Amino acid sequence: MEHFDCVVIGGGMVGAASALTLAQLGLKVALVEKFTPQAFSAEQPLDLRVSAISLASQNLLNQVGAWQQVKQWRSCPYKRLGVWEYESAYTEFNADDIEQSHLGHIVENRLIQLALWQQVTAMSNIHTYCPESLLSLNQDDDSGNNRATLTLTNSVVTAKLVIGADGAQSKVRQMSAIGMTGWDYQQSAMLINVETSMCQQDITWQKFSPTGPVAFLPLPGQSPLGGYASLVWYHQRDEITRLASLSNSQLQQEVLKCFPAQLGDIKVLAKGDFSLTRRHANTYQHKRVLLLGDAAHTINPMAGQGVNLGFKDVLALQHVIAEAIGNGEAWHDEAVLVRYEKMRRKDNLLMMSTMDALYAGFSHPSPLIKAARNLALLAVNKVPVLNSTIKNKALAYACGL
Numbered sequence: 001m002e003h004f005d006c007v008v009i010g011g012g013m014v015g016a017a018s019a020l021t022l023a024q025l026g027l028k029v030a031l032v033e034k035f036t037p038q039a040f041s042a043e044q045p046l047d048l049r050v051s052a053i054s055l056a057s058q059n060l061l062n063q064v065g066a067w068q069q070v071k072q073w074r075s076c077p078y079k080r081l082g083v084w085e086y087e088s089a090y091t092e093f094n095a096d097d098i099e100q101s102h103l104g105h106i107v108e109n110r111l112i113q114l115a116l117w118q119q120v121t122a123m124s125n126i127h128t129y130c131p132e133s134l135l136s137l138n139q140d141d142d143s144g145n146n147r148a149t150l151t152l153t154n155s156v157v158t159a160k161l162v163i164g165a166d167g168a169q170s171k172v173r174q175m176s177a178i179g180m181t182g183w184d185y186q187q188s189a190m191l192i193n194v195e196t197s198m199c200q201q202d203i204t205w206q207k208f209s210p211t212g213p214v215a216f217l218p219l220p221g222q223s224p225l226g227g228y229a230s231l232v233w234y235h236q237r238d239e240i241t242r243l244a245s246l247s248n249s250q251l252q253q254e255v256l257k258c259f260p261a262q263l264g265d266i267k268v269l270a271k272g273d274f275s276l277t278r279r280h281a282n283t284y285q286h287k288r289v290l291l292l293g294d295a296a297h298t299i300n301p302m303a304g305q306g307v308n309l310g311f312k313d314v315l316a317l318q319h320v321i322a323e324a325i326g327n328g329e330a331w332h333d334e335a336v337l338v339r340y341e342k343m344r345r346k347d348n349l350l351m352m353s354t355m356d357a358l359y360a361g362f363s364h365p366s367p368l369i370k371a372a373r374n375l376a377l378l379a380v381n382k383v384p385v386l387n388s389t390i391k392n393k394a395l396a397y398a399c400g401l
């Protein structure tokens, strides 16, 4: 039976990043992942699952040596972010306003994961178990060694700390009996990859309507029509189910009918639908278990903050453990893990609640609330003092600065 300082369950974007940051502290780490990440080749079509990677997340990926590889493969920087319900209240956020060259990059999730895995396999103090799954977890080892025992598909390992980075349906969370609060939103989201008649753009935009927002994320590369983009369409679950059942050419007609003119002409390449849930673990740590990323919190994806919050968790954990090691403390003690939770819970809750408030505010049918939200957008755009305070602060916060 092999012993590790930390066993990270889940080698998605957050788990792989966490394995790397903990290994950077000199800890002996195991990374357990169910599915082997697929190798990259430039001919592969753009994947449906993409994320808007904030400047702060880019810094983390840089720190662990994965960003260069992501850049070499494919990513699409964006400089502007447009938001509106009525054209007259169109508000645009620009990287220049916060003295940055860009606001973020749109990157396929699987490429971020793969670039992280390249670094993982280069670290001599990370052992990977892949493809393997967590089958059972015993937090109370009888040996008195203060270790948890984990049974994987083909191995049994022990650890001082078990990190659950195994996503929204986290087995680690369930096996350690950590409860959670949350709800399913009435709406679902449809992701649609398209060719667009426009060349690669530097703007991502979101248009609100009472049935839910529609969003445009630019993707890299040149297509026969011009460029590529990822569209996100939020709507009532029944309507998303109907849209998902359409052929690509039928869906194309629906998109052209319902998306704003800014989109230009499109051709649908691929589509997928996702239900939207909000979940928040009642605690991020219990005995020898700690939760990171979607295992601890899933958020309405409207502002593209899910994985960015997960990466903030990763950095916070590295910080508290580094500090504990520096102070000569037992880095896996409950007192240390509680410090991690203190750093992250409030921030995660604030982002989750802000998203919900925006979502509720922008989908409310009352004419009064409609007028108020458009006036607010107009004011933030046109009143110089609001423009330079609220707008730029919100922008810096969204970029993780």
Ligand SMILES: Cc1cc2nc3c(=O)[nH]c(=O)nc-3n(C[C@H](O)[C@H](O)[C@H](O)COP(=O)(O)OP(=O)(O)OC[C@H]3O[C@@H](n4cnc5c(N)ncnc54)[C@H](O)[C@@H]3O)c2cc1C
Pocket (backbone or CB within 6 Å): 009, 010, 011, 012, 013, 014, 015, 032, 033, 034, 035, 050, 051, 052, 053, 109, 132, 133, 134, 165, 166, 167, 168, 171, 189, 191, 274, 292, 293, 294, 295, 301, 303, 304, 305, 306, 307, 308, 309, 310
């Ligand atoms: C429609 C939509 C759009 C989104 N857009 C954005 C965006 O623009 N920006 C953004 O920041 N976020 C976005 N998100 C959220 C983002 O995708 C998630 O926050 C992110 O994927 C969470 O990463 P994670 O590593 O915590 O979990 P996951 O990506 O779920 O990874 C978990 C990993 O654990 C593995 N695993 C699970 N169980 C086991 C087990 N028992 N044993 C071993 N391995 C296991 C899985 O195979 C997987 O690799 C979006 C989400 C949705 C639904």
